[in-house]
Amino acid sequence: MTKPLRFLLASFQPAPLRRLGLPDVAIVCLMGGVIATVVAFLREVEAPLRQAVQIDLRPTALVRYTLYSLSRGVLALLISYGFALVFGWTAARSRAAERLLLPLLDILQSIPVLGFLPGFVLGLMALFPTRNVGLELAAILMIFTAQAWNLALSFYNSLKSIPEPLRDACRIAGWGPARTFRQCELPAAAQGLVWNGMLSMAGGWFFLMVNEAFRLGDRDYRLPGVGSYMSVALDQGNVPAMALAIVAMTVMIVCVDQLLWRPLVVWVEKFRLDETTGGESTASSWVLDFLRRARLPRRMAVFRRRAYRTARWATRPLERPLRAATPVILRGPRVAFEHPVARKLGRALLVAAVAAGATAGLWQIGRLLGQLGVAEWRQLASSAALTFFRVMGAVFLCTAWALPAGVVIGRSPRLARALQPVIQVVASFPAPMLFPIVVLLFERIGVGLGLGAVALMVLAGQWYVLFNVISAVAAIPEQLKDAATVFRLPTIARWRTLYLPAAFPALVTGWVTAAGGAWNGSIVAEYIEAGGGLRETRGLGSLISEATAHANFPLLAGGIALMSLIVVGWNRVVWRSLMVWAQTRFGYGT
Numbered sequence: 001m002t003k004p005l006r007f008l009l010a011s012f013q014p015a016p017l018r019r020l021g022l023p024d025v026a027i028v029c030l031m032g033g034v035i036a037t038v039v040a041f042l043r044e045v046e047a048p049l050r051q052a053v054q055i056d057l058r059p060t061a062l063v064r065y066t067l068y069s070l071s072r073g074v075l076a077l078l079i080s081y082g083f084a085l086v087f088g089w090t091a092a093r094s095r096a097a098e099r100l101l102l103p104l105l106d107i108l109q110s111i112p113v114l115g116f117l118p119g120f121v122l123g124l125m126a127l128f129p130t131r132n133v134g135l136e137l138a139a140i141l142m143i144f145t146a147q148a149w150n151l152a153l154s155f156y157n158s159l160k161s162i163p164e165p166l167r168d169a170c171r172i173a174g175w176g177p178a179r180t181f182r183q184c185e186l187p188a189a190a191q192g193l194v195w196n197g198m199l200s201m202a203g204g205w206f207f208l209m210v211n212e213a214f215r216l217g218d219r220d221y222r223l224p225g226v227g228s229y230m231s232v233a234l235d236q237g238n239v240p241a242m243a244l245a246i247v248a249m250t251v252m253i254v255c256v257d258q259l260l261w262r263p264l265v266v267w268v269e270k271f272r273l274d275e276t277t278g279g280e281s282t283a284s285s286w287v288l289d290f291l292r293r294a295r296l297p298r299r300m301a302v303f304r305r306r307a308y309r310t311a312r313w314a315t316r317p318l319e320r321p322l323r324a325a326t327p328v329i330l331r332g333p334r335v336a337f338e339h340p341v342a343r344k345l346g347r348a349l350l351v352a353a354v355a356a357g358a359t360a361g362l363w364q365i366g367r368l369l370g371q372l373g374v375a376e377w378r379q380l381a382s383s384a385a386l387t388f389f390r391v392m393g394a395v396f397l398c399t400a401w402a403l404p405a406g407v408v409i410g411r412s413p414r415l416a417r418a419l420q421p422v423i424q425v426v427a428s429f430p431a432p433m434l435f436p437i438v439v440l441l442f443e444r445i446g447v448g449l450g451l452g453a454v455a456l457m458v459l460a461g462q463w464y465v466l467f468n469v470i471s472a473v474a475a476i477p478e479q480l481k482d483a484a485t486v487f488r489l490p491t492i493a494r495w496r497t498l499y500l501p502a503a504f505p506a507l508v509t510g511w512v513t514a515a516g517g518a519w520n521g522s523i524v525a526e527y528i529e530a531g532g533g534l535r536e537t538r539g540l541g542s543l544i545s546e547a548t549a550h551a552n553f554p555l556l557a558g559g560i561a562l563m564s565l566i567v568v569g570w571n572r573v574v575w576r577s578l579m580v581w582a583q584t585r586f587g588y589g590t
């Protein structure tokens with residue numbers, strides 16, 4: 001055996017595991033738990049399809065169900081991040097793609113969850129008729145539709161806001177598109193991707209009960225998970241099981257926040273692009289500090305570097321013949337898609353494919369809408385008017401408490417650091433799991449579902465207003481705060497001339513997202529099962545839910561099309577005008 005080969009084999013011998021501490025043991029246990037969860041979930045995915053899944057309400061089964069729901073949420077989030085990177089990069093790099101994709105995104109995010117669910121379930125069930133793969137993919141894609149649009153828009157806005165001198169520096173350095181994306185664009189968007197990922201994860205949990213306990217007509221498409229566990233507990237009126245489901249969901253959200261999001265929030269602070277140099281970040285994570293004391297990752301990194309250097313040294317005698325043959329083998333014609341004409345042709349084919357798919361979808365929707373009569377359209381219009389007033393009332397109530405609370409929290413860094421993790425966990429809890437309890441409480445005090453639906457919509461949209469106001473007030477420049485102190489402005493004057501104007505642009509953004517959450521929440525708020533019975537009130541959300549329950553596809557298509565038209569039209573005419581006015585009237589640069 002030659003000396004280089006002996007040295008190479010010796011370098012691959014495992015390093016001694018002495019002096020490994022508690023953080024190293026925690027990493028090994030965590031990785032083992034992740035692997036076990038993935039294996040168990042894959043077994044559930046590959047299991048034969050059962051017509052009626054029996055949900056076990058014992059506490060021991062709830063642990064497995066919670067891990068299944070977490071697996072679906074994480075997989076959907078990974079798909080959402082992939083979609084966001086492709087969508088945002090394409091829309092930011094091409095003017096033609098931007099004109100096509102941004103209106104398409106506006107339409108997609110206005111479609112309620114039940115607009116996607118029947119098509120996903122029926123289509124994937126036809127592809128996988130004997131296995132659970134179709135239902136699992138449908139549930140994951142449904143969670144994806146609640147997560148992807150926010151991330152895609154955030155990444156697009158981050159790419160458009162990168163300073164032009166930074167892009168010029170990348171071009172001068174000779175970086176290609178791939179390296180620019182990896183070392184400039186992705187780090188610049190890291191903070192937005194992490195913070196919006198937290199909101200997207202919370203949005204994915206919102207319709208967890210609908211995704212895992214979906215009914216279409218007389219067919220029951222149920223999957224084992226904490227959402228279906230809560231649904232069955234509600235149907236049976238099992239109060240202990242309801243409490244256990246709420247506890248399990250809370251524990252899962254807290255664990256994900258502490259083990260994943262909080263370390264990521266602290267880690268991405270190093271990618272800030274602001275011009276301030278003074279002061280260190282006050283964000284901290286006990287999990288990240290704990291894992292930084294681990295020796296195992298550092299040993300693995302040293303082992304990889306040593307093995308790479310050894311392999312390069314051992315194969316160095318073989319590099320000369322390879323280099324001699326390389327010009328003949330690797331030098332060839334340019335890739336076809338590097339040519340400008342080929343790139344234009346590829347973009348044209350992509351646009352044509354998207355246009356063809358949109359045309360086919362519109363034709364199918366038009367065929368369904370043609371089956372509706374005058375009576376059905378009148379019913380849709382009156383129901384839409386009722387839901388519209390409920391949504392606007394919910395937005396008003398959200399603003400009434402979230403605006404002052406957001407200003408108070410945002411102006412105090414100490415209060416913000418203390419309350420923001422708590423608010424984040426509470427906001428991530430799926431509000432529909434609390435809807436039945438709130439409805440039963442309203443019945444006790446004599447409040448009907450017509451007014452109670454407004455309160456349920458507030459639960460669905462209030463956090464968007466609160467988070468936007470907190471972030472806007474916390475970002476007020478210190479010079480403006482110092483000026484208010486120097487001029488000794490009283491409290492009312494500070495609110496009127498500093499805090500409210502600074503929060504107004506973000507408040508409009510919060511109104512847009514809160515209204516969207518309220519429209520989606522109307523599907524559950526106006527048509528809900530509680531206490532073993534069905535409660536419903538007249539509105540567009542209850543009409544869509546009822547059409548889904550009875551498999552009335554023409555009425556379902558009409559309700560979804562009308563809701564999407566109202567949401568997109570209101571966004572374009574009202575919210576966008578308010579946003580432009582707020583940015584020009586109250587922007588710091590004006």
